Amino acid sequence: MALDDKLDGLKDEAAGKTKEVYGKVTGDAETEAEGKAQGLIGKAKEKLGDVKDAASDLVEDVKEKFDK
Template identity: 60%
Template sequence: MSVDEKFDNAKDKVAGKAKEVEGKVTGDKAREAEGKAQGFFGKAKDKISDAADTVKDKAEDAVEAVKDGVDNLKK
């Protein structure tokens, strides 16, 4: 996950929490729900980015294993 992605996700989580608290303090249920949704969205983007990084790493490992196998066959 890039630094920009981490920053963007953290921004969503912090802004969401701020909206949620604002909604609780003012009694605005819609604002509170909006904040919860935005915070959840930031957390979800973190999980998706982490999963994508894991898949990418596994794919790179598989490609390297195939390359190593081909190189061993050539010897």
């Protein structure tokens, strides 16, 4: 479901940002990089949710046109 993808994305973005900041504060470059990567994965999941929503809307529009 698209909402699940969006929520997972937001969760990953928040966790990634936390990890990234922790890495910066502690001087741990590996943790900082992991945080950045997790944040990017979160953004990708969010975009996937947007694409799924758009595809679902398109399918509904096509169905409506054929039902007329």
